[in-house]
Amino acid sequence: MTTLDKSFEPASCEARLYAGWEASGAFAAQPDRDAEPYTIMIPPPNVTGSLHVGHALTMTLQDILVRFRRMQGRDVLWQPGTDHAGIATQMVVERLLDKEGVSRKELGRETFLSRVWQWKAESGGNITRQLRRLGASPDWARERFTMDEGLSVAVREVFVRLFEEGLIYQDKRLVNWDTALQTAISDLEVESRDVKGHMWYIRYPVEGDEEIIVATTRPETMLADTAVAVHPENETYKHLIGKIVTLPLTGRKIPVVADEYADPEKGTGAVKITPAHDFNDFEVGKRHGLEMPSMLDKQGRITLAELGEMPDFVRSLDGLDRFAARKLIVAELEAQELLVEVKPHPHMVPYGDRSGTVIEPFLTTQWYCNAHVLAQPAIKAVEEGRINFVPKQWENTFFAWMRDIQPWCISRQLWWGHRIPAWYDEAGKVYVARDEAAAQAQAGDGVALTQDEDVLDTWFSSALWPFSTLGWPEQTDELKTYYPTDTLVTGFDIIFFWVARMMMMGLHFMGDVPFRTIYIHGLVRDEKGQKMSKSKGNVLDPLTLIDEYGADALRYSVAAAAGQGRDVKLGAKIVETNRGFITKIWNAARFLEMNGVKPNPDFKPENAKLPLCRWVLARANEAINAATAGLDAYRPNDYAGACYRFAWGDVCDWFIELAKPGFASEDAAEIRDTAAYVLGVLLRLMHPLIPYVTEALWDHFGYGAACSLISAPWPTPVVVQDEAQALEATNWLIALISEIRSIRSEMNVPPSLKSPVLLQDASPQTLARAEQNFEAISRLARASEIGPLDGPVPKNAAQAVLGEATIILPLEGLIDLEAEKKRLAAALAKAESELKKVQAKLGNADFTSRAPEAILEEHREREQSFGNEVTRLSAALSRLA
């Protein structure tokens, strides 16, 4: 065994260890093995994406879970893959084409798609390559892409079946139309932004020489107004209901209708109705049987096609952009003295989350999925606890959305994606089938068919991910073994986009939930808690952090900060600090190695005799329990904390320090064996969290074959002889050393000066412990000797109380008498105040009669121990007077 380097160099070993794990087959699921499966489906990242800190968080948490379960002996499938991101990918490739000076349309559909596949082959693997840098351990051999042939079969199968069941249908209604991308998008892809807009008040003349003033934020849509609505109870306008308005600019005759949608409190209480350009107006239009002409085309330009005969002014607007048209229309209204006033009016305007342009409500025929029907079993599954959200409060968000779910518009006017398996004959009749031949069979020989031009929403295929990746609609062994999956790990931002839809599709087609637990984690923010964004310039690149500090430091940082329901604040400083922990472990191992520690397969922890060894084994038991409980409860911060406290607090600060003299004593063998055993526990315990450094040390010490820690068994608590007594003995020793250090530090006694430690009124057991541990006490508490106080208390000694005994440090001449008096007085005051509090409670009859016996007992003990402390501190203080 070569000695360990002075420090851990992540860059020099991460790639090697990762390759070793992969080559060992540790990542691979083994459906043939007779082991309980544990499955996580990776939320497929966007194929155009590159690894950002959000991925680093979610993938680290998933990797921790799968490595943990793998070590517990489960047959782990962590299913990797990417989704085809219809809009995003098409945009990326179109931008490339732009540079070549060709457009998608010039290229044609087939050629364009081949260019997308070419792009995917060259650049689509970015994010999965980057995931490896993080140490993620999915089953790469099973990697899937939502546009793979198998997954595409699943998409067509689902579409056809839902169509046959009437759960997919075509409908003409308003959609959110992106005029830049020229496609429909779903409600979820629209973000409302606060905009400082205006409210225009426009005079509409009513028959009989009256007028009605309407208020609108979108004056240009008046070209397609087909009514004016007022509230039926609105006294101001009641008499106008049923009268005819001459719509300005167009001359169209439109009715005044009574509808409760017209809020008397808003604007003037009269509202223009444009059914083809507003979701609320559309409903009003349906209620009153109004015509629904459009006045905008797919690009958001004025079109006269559906408006009929129009005067010259309106004709002059043909083809003009909607915002330019607005200006001209307002100017014209003003010129005609029809504009009453303009008021600033902050309101919400819908924007496309991909294109960033204003979304138009647009009347078109699209394919819809009846989400309402599919949602019911999903709601029930959560209500009945067959699916659990962690943290639980996300259920509320889920229920609120699911109970009011709208029809899901699933068609997109794009080329990149799953083309809708629907064909039309010349009369426009639709045939939905698994392939063209089947459609032809339905239509009959010789009927000319053309396939629907549109593709499906990317989330439609993502919704099938938990079973399409396992081979569905084939009834594969994988499907039987791994469905339902165990845990879904994701951020709350895609509960509706993806999580809910997987539940709907999984329950409908598999008859069972797609996963049992949904672990929702927070968002990664910068050190100040600000959302990361390119415009703010506060984006952290996880790959840079890995290069600089190592993957382990990054993983530890995000996991330790991932409290339940909490956002993760991350900065380079934090990762740098946490790298110190990785280094600490490395150095502790290095020290043990220098002292001849190596794994001894014959060592039986239950035979350990030394109190220190039994103590550290007992602490290891506690750490194992705490770490395992943290992981079981999806509390990565608790898990990381348990590892940190055990590694740094117990092993480094105390076990190694107290063991130092032992390496040269007759107890050396047991100490070395215990140290090796405990290091082995520590490495296994921390492996899911910080896989690289632990594997490097595991291999170096020879706990197993190279790259075998990933497959090593998860540690379990061991039997420790007389565990309680072992804990007590070493805890006393630690307390003694801490007390002495505290006195010396506060009295400014230089460490170079050793002092005797005298114990007044110490029990024989205490004295024995003190003598047995003299070397350690000498090293750690700078004691020149330790023993019972023999004779009177030396003058002007420093003193402290520990249990039944008083610790006396004869430091005459070295201590500042006043400072020591002050210190003792403070300690006494503290003890007295605690004693008073306890006594007050015990003196309260209500307390003693109602509090449980265990609490009473605890209080009595505290009364005694504080009482003892008060007595001893008073005595100590009086000796200084």
Add this chain to the structure above:
RNA sequence: GGGCACAUAGCUCAGCGGUAGAGCACCACCUUGACAUGGUGGGGGUCACAGGUUCAAUCCCUGUUGUGCCCA
């Protein structure tokens, strides 16, 4: 406007009926045989505010204020 979180040491957070904690930062001391990427010690909190329940409230309940997120 509706809903959900959150408010504990300078900062980040844990605790959640019975003795208020950690890490970082800060101050002081220490190059003691792995680690200065270190060690030791220390200061620092009426647990947002006001009521209520209870023998007992940071913890449970109600309200107020402030912050964040989601939906309209």
